[in-house]
Amino acid sequence: MFVLLKPFAAVRATLGSPAVRRAAAFYSTEGLNLQVDQTALHLKIQDVFTKVASETLTEVQGRVIPEMLTTSNGVLVRAKTGTGKTYAFGLPVINEWLSDKNFGKQESVHTVVINPTRDLAFQTQRALDKVWKDAAPRNNRRGIDLCVGQMKYDQIRRGVNGRFKSAALVATPGRLLDMLESDQSFAKSFKDLRHFVIDEADVLCAHDFKEALLAIVSRIKENHQDPSLLKVTMxxxxxxxxxxxxxxxxxxxDYKYIDVSSGPEVTDSVNQSLVTTNSLFESFAVALKLVIEKLDATNGKVIVFMPNIKTTDFFYCLAKEVIDEYYGRKAEVYTLHGDLSQGARNRNQVRFRSARKGVLVSSNVGARGMDFPGVNSVIQLGVQYETASHTHRVGRTGRAGTTGESISILTEHEMFYAERLKKEGHEFEILEKPEITPEFEKQMTSVLRDIPSDINQMVTSLLGSYGSVPRIEKDGDPKSLALDCGDLYQKFMGEGNLPSVKAVDLDRFRVSSRDAEGVFNVRGNLRKGFNSGGYNNRGHRNFGDRTEGSYKPRRSGNGYGGNFERKNFGNRRWDRNNKF
Structure with missing residues (x-):
């Protein structure tokens, strides 16, 4: 018997079923110290979980596992990042596989897990496949397979349509929907699907995947023998x-809602600090100096989050050159973003996870649900399209009962973003800027000759990132943000060297010809009235024939942000796939 079911039985006797559902959202296992051997999970799963994780369940695991084992209704779970959600839904599913004597003979995929990014899908697949194979090493099911971008179609079909069916499929929504709509035999392989799990549902909805998810479930039900048997967990x-x-x-x-969160959406064991700078160049310098200080002080691991792919690539190149002068091979620098091949992304993740000391420079692709053990500090530079990204970035440290720190670096013109975060419950300590000496600035600019990253493209991408931030014209100073980007280029390339920018990229920031003089080399003619596109005379965004509500920012390879292109560095001495 589950120890968690005893209080619910008492509630049901006195309040009835509707009251049980209302009370369940407030019921907490905190203080119960629930052990895995106190659940009804299969003994083999208990043994494997104890070896790979812990004898004690986290709160979300203690709440969700009994519910998934006993209810036939759907479950919606709100839980903080880094609380063990993967095992919370994975263990009950694997328990069903071990408990069914005919499971090895079934001709249908049993479970589908949806993740927002390929990297999170790979991480989920590895974690659950290890439990499954250790618990049932001789089962003739294939185990847990992947359905993500950059995988060959035949490779995906092999597990789903082959002689030995996949027990579960971990997928990204775009690739799964494409397969379901283009291959009828593939769609029929889900005819007896029992579980449809959506992880990171908020980010999937925020990035326009809600309709894709509805289409996926609709397509699966069209080919399902009994759609009533399909249970959704979010x-x-x-x-x-x-x-x-x-x-x-x-x-x-009539779904079950389980809330395992309270207060701000940040792990309580993370201390958040804020550094304010006078310019973007100073922000880059402060971030690099803080990385060096953290490596000296903690002898640990640091993740640096940048606004987009281009800035991630540039800062990675910069940090690699500078940190190499300080530490050599004792502290490696890795990168993670959507322009890398999946193989390079996987290698860099594995290397950073196994490193005792190192730095990972990442775009938002590394923010959601990714688990990197031993991270002492998270450093965030600049603003994001959505404030929810801040929560998930902070959650890369202070995981699994450890403590950590998160440092946000914002220019004086980016402080509107800090105010938005404070309104959502985030609290910051004001951190004094580390000293940036002229010698350190010279060291930063002197390594540019060895950096293959295009600084002009990086500046243009920053303009795009600022332009995608909602209500920036109301809360911030768009013109100053744009001019800061031009100043950043000159600080790196030298006074008088101007970045080449299209006029249309500056119009939306209300930059006039006089403003741009000496800051940008403008291609085209800047508008004078700002009434057609950019910001109109009322200070509101105007997208020409598109309204603000209908505007959809283009997604890049990592699923977040603008449109970026690959570059070929030929036979340069190193490239951004981290090959030397």
Whole structure:
């Protein structure tokens, strides 16, 4: 018997079923110290979980595992990042596989898990496949397979349509929907699907995947023998109207809601600090200096999050050259972003996870759900399209009962972003800027000759990132943000060297010809009235024939942000795939 079920039995006797559902959202296992051997999980799963994780379940595991083992309704779970959600849904599913004597003979995929990024999908697949194979090494099912971008179609079909069916499929929504719509035999391989798990539901909804998820479930049900047997489980670190609407459409009104979060959406063991700088160049210098200081002080691991792919690539190149002069091979620098091949991304993740001391420079692709043990510090530079990204970035440290720190670096013109975060419950200590000496600045600029990254493209991408931030014209100073980008280029390339920028990229920031003089080399003619495109005379965004509500920012390879292109560095002495 589950120890968690005893209080619910008492509640049911006195309050009835509706009251149970309302009370369940507030019921907490905190203080119960629930052990895995106190659950009804298969003994083999208990043994494997103890070896790979712990004897004690986290709160979200203690709440979700009994629910998934006993209920036939859908489950919506709100839980903080880094609380063990993967095992919370994975262990009950694997328990069903071990408990069914005919599982090895079934001709259908049993479970589908949806992740927002390829990297998170690979991480989920590795974690659950290890438990499955250790618990049932002689089972004739294939185990847990992947369905993500950059995989060959035949490779995906092999597990789903082959002689030995995949027990589960971990997928990204775009590739799975494409396969379901283009291959009828593939779609029929889910005819007896029992579990559809959506991880990071909030980010999937925020990046326009809600309709894709609804289409996937609809397509699966079209080919299902008995759609009533399909149970949907959703996990989300934040809970907004989009996520709740998706839950209602997929599960109806009678789903179970489990809230395992309280207060701000940040792990309580992370101390958040804020550094304010006078310019973007100073922000880059402060970030690099803090990385060096943290490596000296903690002898540990640091993740640096940048605004987009181009800035990630540039800072990685910069940090690699400078840190190499300080530490040599004793502290490696790795990178993670959407322009890398999947093989390079996997290698860099593995190397950073196994490193005792090192730095990972990442775009948002490394923010959601990724687990990097031993990270002492997270450093964030600049603003993001959505404040929820801040929560997930902070959550890369202070995981699994450890402590950590997060340092946000913002220019004086980016401080509107800090105010937005404070309104959402984030609290910051004001951190004094480290001293940036002229010698250190010279060291930063002197390594540029060895850096293959295009600084002009990096500046243009920063303009794009600022332009994608909602309500920036209301809360911030768009013109000053744009001019800061031009100043950044000159600080790196030298006074008088101007970045080449299209006029249309500056119009939306209300930059006039006089403003741009001596800051940008403008291609084309800047508008004078700002009434057609950019910002109109009322200070509101105007996208020509598109309204602000209909505007959809283009997604790049990592699923977040603008449109970026690959570069070929030929036979340069190193490239950004981290090959030397």
């Amino acid at each position: 996990f989300s670190a934040t809970m907004d109207s989009n996520t709740k609407e998706l839950a209602r459409k997929l599960m109806g009104e």
